[in-house]
Amino acid sequence: MDECVERLLDVRALKFGSYKLRTGLVSPVYIDFREIFGCPDLLCQLSELIFKVSREAQYELVCGVPYTALPLATCISITHHLPMLVRRKEAKDYGTKRIVEGKFIPGQTCLIVEDVVTFGSSILETVSVLQQEGLKVTDAVVLLDRAQGGAERLASCGIRLWSVSTLPQILSSLRSRGRLDEDTVCKVLDFLAANQYESDSLANGSALPAKEQLGASEKIPRIVSAAALSYGQxxxxxxxxxxxxxxxxxxxxxxxxxxxxxxxxxxxxxxALAEELGPEICMFKIHADALSGFDEGFHLRLVDIAKRHRFLLFEDRKFADIGSVVRRQYEGGVFRISHWAHVVTVHAVAGPGALLSLQEAYSSVDSGAFIVSEMSCQGSLAVGNYTQAAVEMAKGCRDFVAGFICTSRVTTDPSWVLVTPGVKFQEGDDGQGQQYLTPDEVIGRRGTDVIVVGRGIVNADDRLATAQAYRHAGWQAYEGRLAQS
Structure with a gap:
């Protein structure tokens, strides 16, 4: 999809500005895939991506959601010799008066093809129509998932959603290519976070505008602002x-x-640092292999300080090997990380094996891991598809993965904790690749949850007063974010 992203921007299939949606909401981004109809090569390329991403789905027929997805479904049907159905939005009062056109046998399975998914309502309408004709629907495929809870809503209705790309993934790609500025990216991510589909487990979200602003058959999904939920909620x-x-x-x-x-x-x-500053922090992050004098007595004393001052121990190990090696690194060796660390970091580069091995090895049910999805150093390769792959990987270990190391809101799911390193009161760099962001930028504008401050506190003349200043700034930015939403 990366090679198509800039083309979609160039043909105006992706629009950034201010656009009123069917729901009545005003969005900073508008997706209009009708613009690709005049670009047959791009239409065919995107249709092929849709087909490839849904290859694991089992189906005999395809049906495009009217009307933008119809050309996409048609390309798939012709190229791969798959029978296609057309679902009308309304039956005609003459002729056959059929609502579903095409040849099919009740009991056959149909794949639904869609261009964009927000809350999944159009797909569910199509599912209902096809089921009334005796067809089975277990899967749907979409070119772009706006990442506003549609996939979760469909899953709760028994429909698995396959997506070529997500809106946050496209934003990341355009930003890394210099085609979108940071302000626009943050504005769109803020909008997505503030307009999430609310499952039945969340009862404190706000509602979409009144029903008369929607189509007659459109159900009104409740939404919840991730930014509006407190840490406690x-x-x-x-x-x-x-x-x-x-x-x-x-x-x-x-x-x-x-x-x-x-x-x-x-x-x-x-x-000494933990004893002095423990009352001001929520986590104490170390690199065990960078500390001289490490022995069992050290981690026993560190655990005692953490208990007294109520903070959690964070070993920034960044595991990145096959599962069996990672488990040995975690449980054994000089550092015996499993005996004292509450949370560790894991790179996504080696795949889910490391995560699964760590999950099996953890002795405490309330310990966990952060996946490194982005890094604060200049030139990092953890961008675009890699970042989104890291987020997807976490979904397979939800009981163990607590969230992500990132510099932006890589997911709008409020159950993940977003931890941002490289925070200082003054933005800039350290001359060795580290890029610094302010607490207000990180918590307030980018919408992450935890600021990781190192040299800004450690190298200060008055470390306690400086730690207290960062604590105040971080909490003020958090409360300001809640107030604004």
Whole structure:
């Protein structure tokens, strides 16, 4: 899809500005795939991507949701010799008066093809019509998922959604190619987060505009603003992992979203730092292999300090190997990470094997991991498709993965915790690739949850006063975000 993204922008299939949607909401982005009808090569290319992404689905027929998806379904039908059905929006009062056109036998399975999914209502309408004709529908495929809860809504109705791309993924790709500025990306991500489909497990969302603003057959899904939910409310969501629940609850009770990166050289310095600044933080992050003097006595003393000052221990190991190796690194060796760390980091590059091995090895039910989906260093390759693949990988380990290391809101799901490293009061870089962002930028504008501050505190003349200043700034940005939403 990456090679098509800029083309979609060029042909105006992707529009950025201010657009009123059918729901009555005003969106900073508008998706209009009718623009590709005048580009046959692009139409065929996108249709092929749709076919490939849904190859694991089992079906005998295809049906495009009227009307924009009809050319996409037609291309798939012709290219791959698949019988196609056409669902009318309304039956004619003459001729056969059929609502579904095409040859089929009741009991056959049909794949629904759609161009864009927001809340999934159009797909569900088509499912209902096809089922009334005696057809089975288990899968739908879409060119673009806006990532506003449609996939989850469809899943709750027994429909598996396959998507070529998501809107956050496209935004990331355009940003990395220099085609979209950061302000526009943040504005769209804010809109997506503020307009999520609300499942029955969330009862405190706001409703979409009145029904008369929608089509007559359109159901009104409730939506919830991820940014409007407090840390405490998010800790109660049934999809939040045990460690994320523990962390979010601690942040709410202690009123801090600061994780301290202990950028020191020795275990003695790390212990002194933890003792001094523990009351101000929610997590204490170390690189065990970068500390001199590491032994069992160190981690026992560190665990004791963490208990007294109520913070969680974060080993930034960034596991990135096959499962069996990762498990040995976690449980054994000099550092015996499993004996003291509450949370670790894992790269997505090696696939889900590392995650699954760690999940099996964890001795505590409320421990977990953060997947590194983005990095704060200049030139990082963790962008675009890689970032979205990391987010998708987490869905297979929801009880274990607490969230993501990222520099932007990589997901709108409020059950994930988003942790941003490289935070300082002054934006800039350290000359070695580290890019710094302010607490207000990270928590307020980008919508992540935890600021990781290292040298900004560790190298300060008055470390305690500086840590307290970061704690105040981070919490103020969080409360401001809640107030605005």
């Amino acid at each position: 998010r800790s109660l969501l049934p999809t939040t992992s045990p460690f994320a629940t523990r962390l979010l609850s601690l942040m709410e009770e202690k009123r801090t979203n600061v994780a301290l990166a202990a950028d020191v050289l020795s275990c003695a310095d790390a212990l």
